[in-house]
Amino acid sequence: MLLQINDLTKRYVKGKTALNKFNYEFTDGIYGLLGPNGAGKSTLMNIITQNLAPTSGEVLADGKNAAESGREYRKLLGFMPQQQALYPDFTLTRFLYYMAALKGISKKEAAPQIEDLIERVNLSEHSRSKLGGFSGGMRQRALLAQALLGDPKIVILDEPTAGLDPKERIRLRNLIAETAFDKIVIIATHVVPDIEFIAKEVLLLKDGEIVGSGAPTELCGGVSGKVFEVIIEQDRLPELQKNALIANITHEGERLCVRVICDDAPEAEHRAVSPTLEDLYLYHFGEY
Template identity: 40%
Template sequence: MLTLELNHLRKEFKNKVAVSGLSLKMEEGVYGLLGANGAGKTTLLRMLCDILKPTSGSVLCNGAQIREMGGEYRRMLGYLPQEFGYYPDMKAERYLRYLAELKALPPELIGDKTEELLRMVELYEVRNKKIKTFSGGMLRRLGIAQAMLNDPEILILDEPTAGLDPKERIRFRNIISSFSRNRIVLLSTHIVSDVEYIADRILLMKQGELIRQGTLGQITEGIRGCVWECVAQGAQAEELNERYAVSNLRNCGDKVSLRIVAEEKPMQEALCVEPNLEDAYLYYFTVKEGVGAY
């Protein structure tokens, strides 16, 4: 059973603490890491990939320190950075082959694996085009392909669906779902729907700390009774919008339908409704500081 254990992981930079004393135990499955910009998600991911040295604390893979394992740990890893690098004048297939060599793939497998992944992300037709000609979505798909070259046991993806259209996003979700058996997949994203359908566990990160973790059900259960739907008109709607965290706002003729996240009932006629992950995100990152974990 593959395990990744984070023990009081901390990263300080000159002017801020990006990750503060984070502890977590991960086993096989898909983890969705949600948090705003500046929450420390990318720093956390970089420490997990053995790119950044922690200020204190450690990451253990099956009980061994990843800093000491070095290449043997990175052999198990697939990583897609938020801003992933490429040589602009390199052709897509050559780029994947190069990375396959860096990941020490057995030579006999490189050709087949490259082709398989290019087909999977629907870039096979453009495999001989220079990467600088690719659109944002194509770049992202290429990035996903390179992350999976070595069939990693641990797959870490930072904003993987940025720039993908809805169809590509769904396709990506399906790829990850089928890939995640017997592996650890960690998805860091702003996009709640990326994570809502495929994550086994959700991690909410704010200002370098893990403020909440659990299954989708556990996270949303935590804010039961805090999500309201109501209909208001004109000035009242505006006032509500300003006063409360609104997760959805829709115009219906001359009225406005609002979905509000708040601890108290926003107006007399408001109905309490079933919370979803987006509501939870809004609650923990706007309405309240959450403490504790499941």
């Protein structure tokens, strides 16, 4: 599958651009769309899934214009939106049959898929429970199952781990990683570990524009030589904060070990360390 995004622009109101001439080519594999609140992640995802019309630009799936293919294109899609209304009185099974019907999948076709998906997202014991009684993690897994109905080739997940505890977060991340063999999976998040180890490529989005993209290790190279660990007395911290972005602080006896990101090596005693994607995120989105 090839998903091409050409010059996609969205202006909700005059003067403010939520997405600005976004261009990218997606092939099978997992992509992480990283950016702070308001970066334009949901805007991009809502346009790709045709829940929102772009101001200009186009989306092509295997070379075919998505706007022209309409239904054919939407059949390729699985979507887990950021704001989801669940039906509290539906059981999980009923919810999935309902979603399958909306996607135009017959009951007969849906039955084995639903059984398989419920098992994959580890909800077999709850298939006849009402969604209203589901915990946050169970809800997100139910919504992932819904997104995977019909074996979509383009799966769009908008902050799938929002509100989950670390255990559920890891569980959902593994589930996503397992399902991604022959698909384009795009995950929007502001939580770096959600995508750090599973994404083939990461796109950093800021104010509607890509400020960096590539394989995670490649991207980290962008801040190599800019990440340091500094050992300082506690009272020197404010001074350091003025000149560098603080990634992490740990206590070492009376002193502090501070991980900083800055263009020039700090004056205090320091050692260079290899950058992580989180460092890169801070470098682009953090503030001095």
